[in-house]
Amino acid sequence: MSVSLTPAAVRHVKKSLAKRGSGIGLRLAVKTSGCNGFAYALEFVDSANPEDECFDSLGVTVVVDPRSLGMLDGTELDFVREGLNEGFKFNNPNAKANCGCGESFAV
């Protein structure tokens, strides 16, 4: 079981964490909401919970709670630029369908 970050994502997360001044890493999670059943969440982590799984991806600590991990296993988080917009993108092998906006998905 693992999740990982692309080098572009690592660069951006490190920059964001440095700018924020605090935080031990990045949390990836799945919440039950949105038009397709599940939605991704991306948050800074100030302290990990005891049940959380922690992964190291090129120096960034990635924190995932056990419930989300089942749906995120094998996910690669990328940082991309699309026109004027830039942000993070989940490449999740478990997702069967994405909604048009990409903010929620189904497994």
Place this chain on the structure above:
Amino acid sequence: MALLQISEPGQSAAPHQHRLAAGIDLGTTNSLIATVQSAVARALPDEHGAMLLPSVVRYLPGNGIVVGREAQQAQADDPENTIVSVKRFMGRSLADVKVAAGLPYQFTDGAGMLGISTICGERSPVQVSAEILAALRERAEVSLGGPLAGVVITVPAYFDDAQRQATKDAARLAGLTVLRLLNEPTAAAIAYGLDKAAEGTFAIYDLGGGTFDISILRLTKGVFEVLATGGDSALGGDDFDHAIAEWFCTQHSIEGLAALAPGAQRTLLAAARAAKETLSVHDTAAVSLTSADDKTQQAILSRSQFTELTASLIDRTIRATKRALRDAQLIVDDITGVVLVGGSTRMPVAREAVRAFFDREPLVDIDPDQVVAIGAALQANILAGNGSADDDWLLLDVCPLSLGIETMGGLVEKIIPRNSTLPVARAQEFTTFKDGQTAMSLHVVQGERESVAHCRSLARFDLRGIPPAVAGSVHIRVSFQIDADGLLSVTAREQASGIEAHIEVKPTYGLADTQISAMLKDAIGSSKEDMALRSLREAQVDARRLLDATEAALAADAALLSEFDLKAIRQAMFALGDTLETEAAVEQVRVASAVLGAATDGFAAQRMNASISKALSGRTMDSLA
């Protein structure tokens, strides 16, 4: 596919529930918009990668509108319909901008604010600003992929209520929700995280395209207070271009920039600007001008020559800085940090001058063009509820000018001082001046000066039905309240009877009849004169009260006095009355008051004894015990 941003712990937005917030620097020359994404604040570029949007709006036949660079390029060909520097007209009436008679626009006199006749009909400065804001909003919504929940817009620290209200109206017209207006120097300080310090005093040196502003800020307990502002509304990067162009003309025996054809002038100024920018990185720069007959003239400008050429311009900024420091009653050593704002501070000459004056390295890490917008974006992010738990700071709005009421002698009693954080409520007790006074007229004024004549009148109302009583024994509580939207309400209440009078004051555009920055500078510059006037008026009011009291006492108990004493008192009263009528100096009024006071000392004691013996007569020791 939508792209995600990192949120603060526990604050991930549900899908389609973004709270996008942005900061907008609505400048005289250029405007820009910035936002916070994944804890990093950055300015948003347009589709060509340009961050700055020239604050220029051009109206085309058939209701077409062009904003930004394209409009700026048409400025020379269509000056009447191309509105530049509209910020200078915000919240201003036609009478206020008479000084700017050299402008190509057809002004009309609108309700409280001027209008500009364009090919699309009359447009108010609010509408023109709204076009600039709408262009920025569109840029942000394309960039961020959703509608903006709210924005923070920056305004100069010296903007008055009318100018701030006009800015808010422009935002509303552009379909934006204003979370807050923020002072530009404060935004710059926030961008550098100066608000994270416990306290400090900062100088914000803002040299833009056409304006220079210097602000002295003090941070105490998370609130930035503007101690002093100063500057020059007609000094900026453009003047440095002109200096180079004029130098070029003397090099090639051209009589001056004005002697050239308009097209050649523009080309030369553009070349001068390019040379100026080159000199920020290199030691020399070439300026060349190709005339209509294909003859090319060239000159090489070195950095030291440039420094020499522009010494007088730089000197003007330093002089204004010194003035602002003096106004704030500070010395250079009191300043804990200096922030450079505005594209023109990229010039090494400006940086060196600031460094030499303050004897410290100014903060320059953030792009000086973007620093204000970035500070606004940080504030917007927090106000929109996207901040982390640590970011509990909330900068508060402050009222830009003191509010007070007129008291006897044409003086202003300040009730809400300048820079009070909003919302605010303050009350003060006043009393009657004459015996048996049953009404009181309240005059609400705004300004820093001590005399009503020099402040701005906001409203007048009367409190009637005060129970007749001896002067000074009535308690009238006057409360001022400003809510979060800047709406002022004033209540006067007589404490014993509970009678009340109330008025609501909505700042109007027409109110801004004199430039507020001038008013502020004026107040500080003439504080000595004001204090002298104040002490004179106070002495005069005291003298009148003494005269009234003596007169009343004489009417009641003149019989107690010997003819000699009565004559002495009458003489002293006459002398004091004379000093009032002739507007004598404050010392003379005080001396005459003291003479009358001394003359009536014995009389007061006699009256006291008389009234005591009256009260005691016919009573035995037993009944008193």
